[in-house]
Amino acid sequence: MDAKPSDLEAKQPAIESGRDLPHIIDRALAETKPAVAVNLLLLAIFAFFVWVVIWAGTTEVDEVTRGSGQVIPSSEVQVVQSLEGGLLAQLLVQEGDLVQAGQVLARIDDVAFSAEQRGSEAEIAGLDTAIARLTAEATGLELSFPDELSANRPEFVAAERALFDERQAQLGKALAVLKDEEQQTNFNISEMQAKIGQLSTNTGLVRQELNITAELVADGVVAAVEEIRLRQKLTETAGELRQAREAIQGLEASLSGNRNRQAELESSFRATAQENLNARQVERAAMIERQVSADDRVRRTELRAPVAGEIKSVAVKTEGAVLRSATDFIEIVPQEDDLKIAARIRPADIAFLHPGQDVRVKITAYDFTIYGSLPARLERIGADTVLGDDNERYYEIEVRTDRNYLDGRTAGEQLPIRPGMVAEVEILTGKRTILDYLLKPLTRIKERALTEA
Structure with a gap:
């Protein structure tokens, strides 16, 4: 269809006019700018959404099971008792004091026990000096006493030395009599031998x-x-010779008997000494046992802390008061390098817990955002649920920390944690992405929607 001449004529001046072209371009750009900005904004939103999805799908966070509990002593409360009882001579601690293991807490009057101990020591010293004397008598060696006895018990040493000298003198006298007899017998034998010689010659x-x-x-x-006559004389001389020989045999037998008696006397002396020595050694062994018991009683008059910890209670606080035997006197809450947390977990959260898992412990007495938490590990899970005060059932668990303090604000400052403080525990059961957490409600809705009520 041909354009009308009038229309062509009307448009031709506008197209041909070069002065209107910039205006036309500006108007076209103004009409297209809003559409480009919207497209760029939509593209940025889409890219951000994609980045968020990727970030949520790759970023993992800790999956924790939470519970609440309190700090309990790592060991049972230690009880200090007096085995024998007695009068309280000195009380060195009071409730709330921190004590170290082995520290003296109190002293019991030890007059009676110390007297028994000193008596045992004296008896043992007396036995030791007697044993030294009897050893010398039994062996025939020179008498000597240990230097410690000579220095600490000179009266015992002097008494035993005097007894030793007396017994040696008695033995010497008895032996001297026998030796005199031996000497006389030897003389008689010599005379008889001379007579025999003469008779033999005759x-x-x-x-x-x-x-x-x-x-x-x-x-x-x-x-x-x-x-x-000569035959008669020969007979007489031969008879005298025979009698002399028989006499010398008797003298030799007497000499042998004398020597045997000397040996028997010395042997009997030593045997008696050995018998007494054995008896004294047995007595000393028994006395040593009594000494150990006496020393133990004296040692137990000082009541010492069995562990490091805090004094929880003191039953008797008045010096001079009577402590009954084997009754609780002082209670100590142990203070160790680690802590034990007793916590409760709902049955719904117990499935993935097992001993050895890492735990974070937050002490409510200290602001977690300032002082942080304690690293710990799960040690024990209860075999069954227990009924709480709120009539809800829980599993009891035990968590042990690596230390018993929190770091303070200043360098080296340690904030103590004591039994009884309330704690929150977070047990690390694994890791999940943020996307898993976001999709979990949708997954539950889907599972419920696809099941018949």
């Missing part, structure tokens, strides 16, 4: 004379009576 001469006389009698030179 017997030989008489026999020789008899032989000559017998020949003369046979020849008729000498009368037979002379031969008879």
Whole structure:
């Protein structure tokens, strides 16, 4: 269809006019700018949404199970008692004091126990000096006493030395009598041996004379009576010689018996000393046991702290008062390098808990945002639920911390944590992304929507 001439003529001046072209461009740009800005804004929003989804899908946060509880002593409350009882001589602590293990808390009057201890020591010293004396008597060695006894118990040493000298003198006298007898017997033996020698010579001469006389009698030179006389003399001399030899045998037997009696006397002396020595050693062993018991009683008059901790209670506070035997006197709450937290967990949160998991402990007495938390670990989970004061059922768990203090605001400052403080525990059961947390409600709604009521 052809344009009308009038229309062409009307448009032609506007197109051909170069002066109106910039105005036309500006008007076109003004009409397109709002549309571009909107598109850029939508693109930025979409990109931010995509970034948020990616960030939520990749960023993990700790998944925790929370519970509440309180700090309890890591060990049971320690009770200090007096085994024997007695009068309270000195009380050195009061309730609330912090004590160290082995520190003296109180002293019991030890007059009776100290006297028993000193008596035992004296008896042992007396036995030791007697044992030294008896050892010398039994072995025949020189008498000597330990330097400690000579320095600390000179009266015991002097008494035993005097007794030793007296007994040695008695033994010496008895042996001297026997030795005198021995000497006399030896003298008699010597005389008898000389007599035997003389008799032997005489017997030989008489026999020789008899032989000559017998020949003369046979020849008729000498009368037979002379031969008879010589034979009689030979018989007498031989009899005397035989008696002398028998006498010397008796003297030798007597000498041997004398020497045996000397040996028996010394042996009996030493045997008696050894018997007494054995008895004293047995007595000393028994006395040592009594000494240990006496020392233990004296030592127990000082009541010491079995562990480091805080004095919880003192039953008797008046010095001079009577402490009954084996009754509770002082209670100590142990203070150790770690803490134990007893907490409660709802049954719905117990499924993924097991011993060894990491735990964060927040002490409500200290602002968590300022002082932080304590690292800990889960130690025990109760076998069954217990009924709480609010009639709700809980699982009891125990958590142990790595230290017993929080760091203060200044360097090196330690904020103490004591039994009884309330604590909140957060048990780390795993990690989940933020997207999992955001989608969890939707997942629950979906699962419920797809099930029939």
